Amino acid sequence: MPRRVRPRTLTVSALAAVGLLSAVNGALTGVGSAAPAPAVPPDTDAKASVxxxxxxxxxxGARKITAETSATLPAQAKTGTSATIRxxxxxLTLPRDVALSLLPAGATTGSLQGGVDVDLAVHQGDRADKVPVPLTVPATPLPETGDVTLAATGAVPEIALNTVGAVTFDVTAPTLSLAAVPAPGVITTEPAPKIACTVDPEQETALGKVLVLPPVTPGTKDKQQEALADGPAPGDPPTEDEFGVPLSLVTILAKSTVKKLGATVxxxxAFLFNGLFILNLVTGDSRVTGSTTFNPATTTFLGFGFVPVTATVEFLPVDYRDSKVIEIAGNITTHADDQTYLDTTLQVMARLSNAKVNGVPLDVGPDCVTKKAVELSLNGPYEAFGVGHIRTDEDKGFELPEFTGCTAGGQDLAPLLNGMSSGPGNQAFVDTYNLIVCTEPDDTQCPDGSNGPPEGSAAAKKAVKKTN
Known part of the structure; x- marks a missing residue:
């Protein structure tokens, strides 16, 4: 059973967080074991120097020293699971005269060893707790000159959190128990005196952060969508009850099929920018927002089944005359199979240009666009920090509206294009993957997912086809 710790009240102004989770009723933290956390998103390297x-x-007398703490932290976890601070x-950087004072009287060379006790301060809203972390300083010889750096290492106990939301971990002042390494054959029974340090005021002590997500609760899509309908719209900015986590390096691969033409575009x-995963800390509902732009794509098809046609297709925002940016927003729901799904609807305009019929250029003008927006209702398995595969309904698909503004030499070509392409039953497929950041100079040492979509995914298969 995790050790229960009575929460204490403490108001904090900044939320940064790292979390190790297991199910604990009533307590903010506890020490124990639980199931491993899912591998999303990648761990982060965190540092705090005070x-x-x-x-x-x-x-x-009283002396100032520098304590620099570093750790590998999970960036996200769910209640009912645990992760590890590694x-x-x-x-600790000791001034040389301080280090010499810990050696036998008159000694100018030697080694130091001992222990360092620190607490990790855990905060969530007005609740707080401290987790003790004992550290060990191995025998460290003093350098010939200059200050002395001692590296204290130790294992952080597993910490259980049961409250959804943002949690912070802050470093606290260490308590030192340092002494000289005794000479060979000398046995020392006297414990090193404890020196309780204090953090100097007006310093940033946050070590790192994590977002604690609610457990997966299977439920029907309709019920969850009904609950989401009472909250903010998918594209709204975070409310005071919500917490936003930036999404970075999200790649979007899109494909659509036009039924009449038998063509694939x-x-x-493309890339998602200003992406945000938004969690409601009260209800546990989540959504995503972001923006993207699509490059023009060239496709070839047989008009009316026998005329070879090549054209450039662009997907643009409704206000394409003023902007190229398409806004994306959707709700995340959990289905009975415990899989999270994304529901989103995109409004885009389709524009044709650079048309060639049987190899002969056909000028359709600069504003050959659909009369109204193409409405794409997309749904499918989706992980905000992993891979997503969303598509239009297999049976309904989407309707490609009629075109307008398509002229060549004063002749209106819209009826011709409409006859070839406009109509229902078309399909759209969108794959997303969150590219993991890699800072290793040797790319063979980068983690999976940092060089493209995971092997075997639809996104990976598309990437291979494009390469070939």
């Missing part, structure tokens, strides 16, 4: 004042024995290290990879 100046502390330590009351050393006379004649040194590679937790606190480096595959767009070049």
């Amino acid at each position: 100046s502390v004042t330590c009351p050393f024995a006379d004649p040194l 590679e937790f290290t606190t480096k 595959t767009s070049d990879p």
